[in-house]
Amino acid sequence: MDADLDIKIRRMGDIPVVDLAGDIDGYTCIKLRDVIIELLKAGDRKVVISMAKVSYIDSSGLGTLVGGLRRINEHDGGLALSGAGPQIRKVLSITGLSKVFSVFNDETEAIRSL
Amino acid sequence: MARKARSVEPTPAEALASVDGSSERDGWKPEDLKMFQFLRGVLNHIDIAYVATYPPQECGIATFTRDLAMAISKYTPFSDPVVVAVSGEADIEPYPKIVKFQIRKPNPHSYLDAAEFLNQSQISVVNIQHEYGIFGGQDGEYILDFLKKLRKPAVATLHTVLFDPYPNQRRIVREIAELCSAVVVMVKMGKQMLIENYGIPPERIVVIRHGVPNVHRVSATVAKKALGISDRPVLSTFGLINRGKGVEYAIRAMPRILEKHPDALYLVLGETHPGVRNYEGESYRKELLQLVADLGLEQHVRFNNRYLMLEELISYLCATDVYITSYVNRDQIVSGTLAYALGCGKAIVSTPYLYAEEVLSKGKGMLVDFRSPDEISQAVDYILLNPGFREEMEARAYRYGRRAAWFNVAIDYLDLFHSTRSLPKAAPAVIPSRVNPNKTDRSKTA
Numbered sequence: 001m002d003a004d005l006d007i008k009i010r011r012m013g014d015i016p017v018v019d020l021a022g023d024i025d026g027y028t029c030i031k032l033r034d035v036i037i038e039l040l041k042a043g044d045r046k047v048v049i050s051m052a053k054v055s056y057i058d059s060s061g062l063g064t065l066v067g068g069l070r071r072i073n074e075h076d077g078g079l080a081l082s083g084a085g086p087q088i089r090k091v092l093s094i095t096g097l098s099k100v101f102s103v104f105n106d107e108t109e110a111i112r113s114l
Numbered sequence: 115m116a117r118k119a120r121s122v123e124p125t126p127a128e129a130l131a132s133v134d135g136s137s138e139r140d141g142w143k144p145e146d147l148k149m150f151q152f153l154r155g156v157l158n159h160i161d162i163a164y165v166a167t168y169p170p171q172e173c174g175i176a177t178f179t180r181d182l183a184m185a186i187s188k189y190t191p192f193s194d195p196v197v198v199a200v201s202g203e204a205d206i207e208p209y210p211k212i213v214k215f216q217i218r219k220p221n222p223h224s225y226l227d228a229a230e231f232l233n234q235s236q237i238s239v240v241n242i243q244h245e246y247g248i249f250g251g252q253d254g255e256y257i258l259d260f261l262k263k264l265r266k267p268a269v270a271t272l273h274t275v276l277f278d279p280y281p282n283q284r285r286i287v288r289e290i291a292e293l294c295s296a297v298v299v300m301v302k303m304g305k306q307m308l309i310e311n312y313g314i315p316p317e318r319i320v321v322i323r324h325g326v327p328n329v330h331r332v333s334a335t336v337a338k339k340a341l342g343i344s345d346r347p348v349l350s351t352f353g354l355i356n357r358g359k360g361v362e363y364a365i366r367a368m369p370r371i372l373e374k375h376p377d378a379l380y381l382v383l384g385e386t387h388p389g390v391r392n393y394e395g396e397s398y399r400k401e402l403l404q405l406v407a408d409l410g411l412e413q414h415v416r417f418n419n420r421y422l423m424l425e426e427l428i429s430y431l432c433a434t435d436v437y438i439t440s441y442v443n444r445d446q447i448v449s450g451t452l453a454y455a456l457g458c459g460k461a462i463v464s465t466p467y468l469y470a471e472e473v474l475s476k477g478k479g480m481l482v483d484f485r486s487p488d489e490i491s492q493a494v495d496y497i498l499l500n501p502g503f504r505e506e507m508e509a510r511a512y513r514y515g516r517r518a519a520w521f522n523v524a525i526d527y528l529d530l531f532h533s534t535r536s537l538p539k540a541a542p543a544v545i546p547s548r549v550n551p552n553k554t555d556r557s558k559t560a
Contacts (some may be wrong), residue, residue, distance in 0.1 A: 004330075023516065025328055025519075025521065026328065027328075027330045055516070056516065056519065056521065056522060057521075058188070058328065058519070058521035059188030059189055059521065060188075062189075066153070087522075090525060090529065091189075091525050094158065094189070094525055094528050094529055094532065095157060095158060095189050095190075095528075096156050096157040096158035097156075097157070099156045100153070100156055
């Protein structure tokens with residue numbers, strides 16, 4: 001019931017798909033940041049973040065996504081977002097971050113893009 | 115259409131992280147500058163001016179303006195917001211840097227100067243926080259002079275929408291709607307009233323909820339322990355105290371509440387509204403203290419007579435079992451304090467003023483009649499005795515509060531501002547001179 005962020009990782013072939021459920025905000029974004037760092041440490045370079053069950057994202061959450069993109073790009077990798085609902089797309093569009101991230105409706109498409 | 119992530123060589127999240135304080139800055143490297151510059155280039159830019167009262171002035175609108183400006187600035191790290199603060203005649207408040215210009219409330223020339231200041235600036239859109247009392251002239255009509263001189267697109271947030279306004283009050287709101295690209299109200303009922311009672315075209319009216327802090331819930335038990343009030347059922351009311359809050363009715367409910375909950379504690383948090391203090395001093399608070407003494411409630415009603423910082427306020431709200439708003443005026447179209455209680459996921463007992471009636475619908479709170487200590491005590495008693503009922507109510511309140519978190523409200527405002535900025539100035543609305551003749555002007559009464 002309480003706003004939180006549930007994070008699960010599954011693999012589609014070689015690519016980790018990070019399933020997020022809940023809110024990405026100042027309280028929860030650290031968990032997401034740590035997951036991305038751990039994936040990079042484990043040698044992953046291409047990552048899909050599934051936003052389908054994300055209810056809200058605030059500026060801290062956006063900062064964490066941009067930070068994740070930065071880290072992955074530093075390793076010549078790629079990051080794609082999949083399944084973002086209308087609210088998340090609205091946030092990305094209004095801030096201008098839709099020009100920064102690859103955003104796909106479909107997870108398969110997101111994986112294929114990397 | 116989806117786009118491929120750009121392979122921007124270096125770094126950071128800094129552009130956003132630097133304004134939201136996230137720990138991304140820990141990873142700052144010199145090459146992050148390139149990412150910073152990249153983000154500066156791609157993020158949407160909009161410079162917003164807010165015309166309103168502003169902290170350290172102590173009033174709900176000042177707090178609202180600060181919260182809104184801060185929430186929006188987190189999404190617009192490369193923009194330069196400006197506040198035009200409405201101040202009194204003589205005192206220059208020690209304002210923060212964001213305040214670039216002051217309107218002296220009673221001085222009509224000051225409004226024209228402010229408009230000219232904004233006309234000459236880089237500002238993209240102007241947001242006016244409107245309440246009759248914060249601007250000068252009869253019913254705050256000087257704000258119209260400001261709007262007439264302003265050459266930038268404007269959006270007005272209406273904090274007061276009277277069901278049955280005086281003619282001059284109606285005129286002012288109608289003219290504001292004519293001179294602005296849009297007016298914002300915080301509940302659907304407000305929009306309905308503007309359409310029916312003021313004749314404002316619906317397409318000019320946008321409903322955006324009152325923002326609430328982003329609060330992750332902690333158990334009341336933990337919060338109470340931190341405040342040294344463990345094991346007591348805690349009721350609370352907060353805000354700038356004034357007669358409109360009807361605190362005496364909640365106090366009068368306490369003897370009945372204590373019959374079943376002998377350790378109950380009612381916290382009245384906040385100082386007397388400065389505007390009220392100016393004309394009647396602390397007489398209302400003294401009356402409340404006398405009432406507490408007369409009823410022998412000294413151990414069960416506690417006043418905290420000072421302006422509470424947000425963190426402290428949230429601590430008290432988290433420690434609260436039942437939040438009470440007992441306003442006596444049905445016309446109240448918004449209540450920041452009630453919005454905050456929802457944000458904290460509290461069980462709420464409230465009188466049915468317009469804002470409460472709408473936001474507490476569908477089981478998000480219990481409504482009781484105006485000026486009715488009996489009904490307040492019954493509702494509080496029911497909540498305290500039925501934990502399952504209470505938990506469901508708290509969950510519904512919290513879900514509402516999440517949707518109204520400032521970071522969501524900021525996006526709605528940004529969306530509106532972006533759509534407004536393309537307009538050089540409001541295209542005049544066609545507002546019929548008289549609408550709904552049944553909504554007749556009333557005679558002014560004391």
